[in-house]
Amino acid sequence: xxxxxxxxxxxxTFGEIAKFCGKIVGQVYGLRVFRFFGEALRQCGILIxxxxxxxxxxxxxxxxxxxxxxxxFTRSVxxxxxxxxxxxxxDLRELVPYAFGYMMAAKVGTxxxxxxxxxxxxxxxxxxxxxxxxxxxxxxATRLLAAWMVLPFMYIAAIGAGFFASYLAVVQQIGDVSSGxxxxxxxxxxxxxxxxxxxxxxxxxxxxxxxxxxxxxxNASGGPVGVGTATAKSMVLNIVFVHLxxxxxxxxxxxxxxxxxxxx
Amino acid sequence: xVRTVADRTFLPAKAVLEEVxxxxxxxxxxIVSALRPPYPYGGxxxxxxxxxxxxxxxxxxxxxxxFGYGAPGLQAANFLVLFGALDRLGGFFVLASIREFAPFVxxxxxxxxxxxxxxxxxxxRKIREELDALQVxxxxxxxxxxxxxxxxxxxxxxxxxxxALLFGIFGGILxxxxxxxxxxxxxxxxxxxxxxxxxxxxxxxxxxxxAIIAIVCCYKGMTASGxxxxxxxxxxxxxxxxxxxxxxxxxxxxxxxxxxxxxITVIK
Numbered sequence: 001x002x003x004x005x006x007x008x009x010x011x012x013t014f015g016e017i018a019k020f021c022g023k024i025v026g027q028v029y030g031l032r033v034f035r036f037f038g039e040a041l042r043q044c045g046i047l048i049x050x051x052x053x054x055x056x057x058x059x060x061x062x063x064x065x066x067x068x069x070x071x072x073f074t075r076s077v078x079x080x081x082x083x084x085x086x087x088x089x090x091d092l093r094e095l096v097p098y099a100f101g102y103m104m105a106a107k108v109g110t111x112x113x114x115x116x117x118x119x120x121x122x123x124x125x126x127x128x129x130x131x132x133x134x135x136x137x138x139x140x141a142t143r144l145l146a147a148w149m150v151l152p153f154m155y156i157a158a159i160g161a162g163f164f165a166s167y168l169a170v171v172q173q174i175g176d177v178s179s180g181x182x183x184x185x186x187x188x189x190x191x192x193x194x195x196x197x198x199x200x201x202x203x204x205x206x207x208x209x210x211x212x213x214x215x216x217x218x219n220a221s222g223g224p225v226g227v228g229t230a231t232a233k234s235m236v237l238n239i240v241f242v243h244l245x246x247x248x249x250x251x252x253x254x255x256x257x258x259x260x261x262x263x264x
Numbered sequence: 265x266v267r268t269v270a271d272r273t274f275l276p277a278k279a280v281l282e283e284v285x286x287x288x289x290x291x292x293x294x295i296v297s298a299l300r301p302p303y304p305y306g307g308x309x310x311x312x313x314x315x316x317x318x319x320x321x322x323x324x325x326x327x328x329x330x331f332g333y334g335a336p337g338l339q340a341a342n343f344l345v346l347f348g349a350l351d352r353l354g355g356f357f358v359l360a361s362i363r364e365f366a367p368f369v370x371x372x373x374x375x376x377x378x379x380x381x382x383x384x385x386x387x388x389r390k391i392r393e394e395l396d397a398l399q400v401x402x403x404x405x406x407x408x409x410x411x412x413x414x415x416x417x418x419x420x421x422x423x424x425x426x427x428a429l430l431f432g433i434f435g436g437i438l439x440x441x442x443x444x445x446x447x448x449x450x451x452x453x454x455x456x457x458x459x460x461x462x463x464x465x466x467x468x469x470x471x472x473x474x475a476i477i478a479i480v481c482c483y484k485g486m487t488a489s490g491x492x493x494x495x496x497x498x499x500x501x502x503x504x505x506x507x508x509x510x511x512x513x514x515x516x517x518x519x520x521x522x523x524x525x526x527x528i529t530v531i532k
Binding site for chain 2 (some may be wrong): 054057058061062064065068069072073075076077085089093094095098102103105106107110111113114115117121122156223224225226227228229230231233235236238239240243244246247248249250251254255258260262
């Protein structure tokens, strides 16, 4: 029976998380979170000030990476003018959402676990309940609302950072293609629906990460060690989740239709 | 006035530089004490190695198959199908899997799973003053705690790179099968394009990712402070710094490898 215990444990944890997430999302959609709108705005501020630059930084580095791989690959097939195709698809469709998801998990997800976990350990959450404040609404639902208010804009700017980095790598660093030639192909191989799909992918990742972070933080136990362990555990789940959403999103949005301006 | 503005700008920058310097010093100390006898860290090395292996194998499997099927598999297959050249997907996977995503997915998973566990473990020991107690007993924490983790993570990331390659290519195979194409041409273009340089580049890169992750996570764990919130914050900072460090290093390494070995970029 030993080996069955592990998957059983996973399934029961998954159920617990789903139940908890349902509660948080219910609080946001039930508009009860607006009782604490000020707290939600404060969380927005924290998110903008502490996480934006790091997320853009990682996306920028990934954009450089897409740029050099694209430039060398298209050079090797003898069509360096077409590095824009590689950069456009690599940035917008795949790696910017992934990079965003990774950094969200690392910076925001574990940050939430650490913060809520230490509140739980020092009995602050119980104190909230005693004061008659619904702690799930006050701590978790406000964070989810803050993420939904800030992240779409942050993500659009992150796409910009990725594009800028690819431009730098392909045109300024490798220099096989002129700026005009690069942008002609680059913009031809993407359109607004692609950006919308990419954003949907990223927002699903972000929502999941915030919810998982809230679950592990809110339910942390076992002293300072417990907070550290909960943070580490949330990261495991988030990474698997980000990759699965990346794959399912690609399959759903581009699996049956390449959305490329080629052929009929 | 000028002084306050200058302080506001330069003090964070100074703190960052000091931290990077401290990590470099820790790297140096770790390497020196790994090489200098005696070698008391054998048992800890084995247990850390098995710990990382046990913790990471499943998340890594899911992540590499998902990444391989989604990003290079479906998107590149879509593009190649338009030209009726799906057999070239194998050649593309040399670039995508060996050179790029196998190492970095390993780094992401190892940093997120094993790295966070290491920081949480060392941070908890620091908070409970066990590290100070070790020093009082005459046991060097760098030699007995950091060195085995450093070596174990380097070995384990190097080996996991091969594992990630296998499962990443499995994702590519899935993408080929989904498009209803035979696998023969996939393997044919894969093996004509694959080169030994690509493979050792991938392995060296991945091993060095392991070193970066181990140093960042051990440093952050050993300098954790401030009770329960402190350990969580240490884990948070460790994983952010590890990601940024790994990707920045990835860019420099890949660029150097591609520029100094032009023969690996030739499509055969």
